Amino acid sequence: MGLIIQQRALQAAGGLRQVLPVVRKRDRSLHDQIHRAMNSVVLNTAKADGNDAGTARARFANACGSAKEVRAGLRLAVAYGCVPNSRVKAVDTALDEVCAMSWRLSGR
Numbered sequence: 098m099g100l101i102i103q104q105r106a107l108q109a110a111g112g113l114r115q116v117l118p119v120v121r122k123r124d125r126s127l128h129d130q131i132h133r134a135m136n137s138v139v140l141n142t143a144k145a146d147g148n149d150a151g152t153a154r155a156r157f158a159n160a161c162g163s164a165k166e167v168r169a170g171l172r173l174a175v176a177y178g179c180v181p182n183s184r185v186k187a188v189d190t191a192l193d194e195v196c197a198m199s200w201r202l203s204g205r
Contacts, residue, residue, distance in 0.1 A: 100146050102198040105191050106139045106160070109167070112188035116171070116180055123179040131170035137163035138195060145202070154204045161199035164192045 113135060121128035138160050145156035171185040 100142060102157075102160075102195060102202065103139070103142045103146065105194050105198070106142050106164075109164075109188050109191035109195060110135050110139055112185075112191060116174070116184055116188065119184075120174045120179045124174070124177060127170060127173060127177070127179075131167055131174070134163045134166040134170065138167065138192075142195075142199065154202070157199040158203040161196050161203060164195045164199065168192050168196075 113131070117128055117132060120131065141156045141160035141163065145153040145160070148156065168189055171180075171189060174180050175182045175185060
């Protein structure tokens with residue numbers, strides 16, 4: 098795999114494997130939102146790889162926004178009592194790294 102950011106994004110997505118089914122049982126809408134945003138993180142980082150500089154920067158900026166959306170969704174899931182904070186901590190850490198890398202790569 099090409100970029101370290103893609104590896105971190107996929108690590109975060111894998112960490113959601115056990116969290117998303119629990120959230121889905123309690124709040125289908127929140128599950129769908131987190132799932133779509135996580136897909137956006139991974140797909141935008143992949144789309145950025147190999148694109149021209151302007152397009153790559155825009156895709157990294159989108160990935161950053163989507164990673165923040167996933168993090169907010171996970172905080173909501175914790176606040177709503179769907180999952181304990183301990184179940185999302187590793188995912189949140191990986192997404193924090195994705196945010197930092199994507200922000201830097203977006204040139205902002």
